[in-house]
Amino acid sequence: MIHESPAFYLAIADRLTLPTKAFIDGSFVAAKSGAVIETVNPATGLVLAAVAHCQAEDVDRTVAAARRAFRSGVWSRVAPEARKAVLLRLAELIRANSTELAVLESLDSGKPIRDCLKEIAIEVPDTFQWYAELIDKSFGKVAPTGEQACALILREPIGVVAAVLPWNFPLLMAAWKLAPALACGCSVLVKPAEQTSMSILRLAELANEAGIPAGVLNVLPGLGETAGQAIGRHGDIDAVSFTGSTEVGRLFLRYAADSNLKSIGLEMGGKSPFIVLDDAELSPEMIDNAVMAAFWNGGQNCSANMRQIVDRSRQEEFLDRVVERAKALVIGAPLDPATELGPLITREHRRRVLDYVESGSREGARAVLSGAAFDSDAPGSFLGPTVFADLAPEMTIAREEIFGPVLGVMPVDGIEQALTIANGSEYGLHATVYTRDIDRALFMARRLACGTVAVNGFTEGDLKTPFGGYKRSGSLARDKGTEAMAQYLQTKTIWLSLDGRYASIPG
Known part of the structure; x- marks a missing residue:
């Protein structure tokens, strides 16, 4: 429900506690250097808050926590139904707190509250719910073989993933990346745009309340040239999913080439x-x-x-x-x-x-x-x-x-x-x-x-349809749809050699 009075939303804004610290390994913490970035209300030009300015050393400790959580299996190897239950709880918590989240995002980004409410009360929780419900309906394959072998084709979580977000749709883009990555069992590091960090920091708090284990979801506010570059060059991040400019997308490809050849998913500019x-x-x-x-x-x-x-x-x-x-x-x-x-x-x-x-x-x-x-x-x-x-x-x-x-x-x-x-x-x-x-x-x-x-209508489709670009607008990676899962999974073949001792038995 949308209240038609601006006073309703202004009153909520006055009561808000603005989240300003990074969320690392299950806790809100300051950047190790103590540095901050001022985030400005685009409608007034006034400073809203000073948010943690994370840099390379913060990326290092976050990746270590994410890798530790991944290897422990506390999220990556639990039963699919367990991850599903947690993500469904998160979807409900987002719905319950959607007005607060929408006001926070409107203050931070300048987006009209009506648009923020539509995205955050409906599209964001629906995204987490949709991928949660997909978790226990995604199957591997058995390849056809003779009786002397059995070949299994499995899809396993890729590991530690970084999601680098734009400022134009802060929580929606976060959901497009976080929901499938978490559904797959990955540990995730989110770097929001430096202009719009606060709504995703509040989401991290809700994720913690929903039961996502420490280290599995982390949020590092920071600049592209510091935190962003450290993410791109880090040798223990397995994949980066990036939405933003074509110029910065090129940089992430270079960073990957210069480091560990991590997988890079890109959704970039357009001239549609x-x-x-x-x-x-x-x-x-x-x-x-x-x-x-x-x-x-x-x-x-x-x-x-x-x-x-x-x-x-x-x-x-x-x-x-x-x-x-x-x-x-x-x-x-x-x-x-x-x-x-x-x-x-x-x-x-x-x-x-x-x-x-x-x-x-x-x-x-x-x-x-x-x-x-x-x-x-x-x-x-x-x-x-x-x-x-x-x-x-x-x-x-x-x-x-x-x-x-x-x-x-x-x-x-x-x-x-x-x-x-x-x-x-x-x-x-x-x-x-x-x-x-x-x-x-x-x-x-x-x-x-x-x-x-x-x-005959301007639309990007819906959650079931993949979204991404050709040429300089993107890579083969896609957000949304079942296709989004491919960014966060890797394929393993298990070939079982059998001795064929029963092959001659009829029937």
């Missing part, structure tokens, strides 16, 4: 197209999808469809209706349930997005809506929606990931040009196609070089 063919129905629902595909979460979404490729015959009508809907977006305080668009994560990031807006105008795109002037002198990092028309494929804003509320419309002549331009990107995470012709929809979906194609 929203394709409107000439027969598409420009319904209110479709226009709402077009706007939210670009502006949901302030455009701070890897799969945001900011590159909107529209048949030239529909461009002006499409633009008029998109601008009308974008103007109606409610921009405001994150703890107000009416807010649809909150602040960007930092003032620095706001400046980066504005640089892209300026480059669009400089390179010849036509600005039909500008959000640059919205509360430019106000505290925090608010930025209203910007809409460009007449994009060309070579423009910077048509090629690079902006990660802010900037939508660009690119006119095309026909389905073949739409497909060529859509695929003419170094990224390949997501695409949306609008058409009333199922043959054209399948033609486009099969030829778009990306991990998810949505037809």
Whole structure:
């Protein structure tokens, strides 16, 4: 249930005890150096708290605890039903504390409370429940052999896993990685983004209450260049699952090559197209999808469809209706349930997005809506929606990931040009196609070089469907679905040689 009064959530915020210490081996502890990082409320620009700044020495002691827990078998070798029961308890604890978690995340990230509640009250606990229920329904295989052998193919937990998270969906991305990794029996070290550490620290406390043993789940706040690099280079971490920028994803591949060749799962940037063919129905629902595909979460979404490729015959009508809907977006305080668009994560990031807006105008795109002037002198990092028309494929804003509320419309002549331009990107995470012709929809979906194609609706699918990218948007690893388990399991063959003494007995 969503309370419509901002006062309800402000009262919760006033009562919160903000978690600021790292969670290592079952306890909250300061960074060994005593260093801290200030976390700032994006809506006000004011410091919320000083959070532990973990570095290489903290990574070392955490990995040692995680490895000790893994080898002990206290989680990795218990009966599947035992892990299932604990994760189901965790899902219920998240539901019971979802409002507090949502307020904490809204304060820390600037996300609108309505979005935080949807994610944390529904999607996050559902993720833990879904993987918990999968634990005792995942089977190995017996290979076909003659009677002188028996061959078993087993899937075993890979060991110590690090989950490195982005700041745009802190708890949801944590759930996407933690739930399958814990379900598999791994010990996990979580490094949240330095801007958004507090909700995952509170989750660790709930995990402890649910019964996850000490050392199995650890949370280390810290900077990418310190804690993140130490994780990537550590010789006793078996796998890293990373969601973030393509630039940092490259670094993790280098770190793995320079250390123990650990497995690296990557979900990275995107420049996803929203394709409107000439027969598409420009319904209110479709226009709402077009706007939210670009502006949901302030455009701070890897799969945001900011590159909107529209048949030239529909461009002006499409633009008029998109601008009308974008103007109606409610921009405001994150703890107000009416807010649809909150602040960007930092003032620095706001400046980066504005640089892209300026480059669009400089390179010849036509600005039909500008959000640059919205509360430019106000505290925090608010930025209203910007809409460009007449994009060309070579423009910077048509090629690079902006990660802010900037939508660009690119006119095309026909389905073949739409497909060529859509695929003419170094990224390949997501695409949306609008058409009333199922043959054209399948033609486009099969030829778009990306991990998810949505037809007649902007969506990433649901928990049962894998999510990840092609090209520079990712690796073969996937989050969500049964496919997510592959990142956290390794395959073992057991070949039993039999003497065949009974092979000659008939029957």
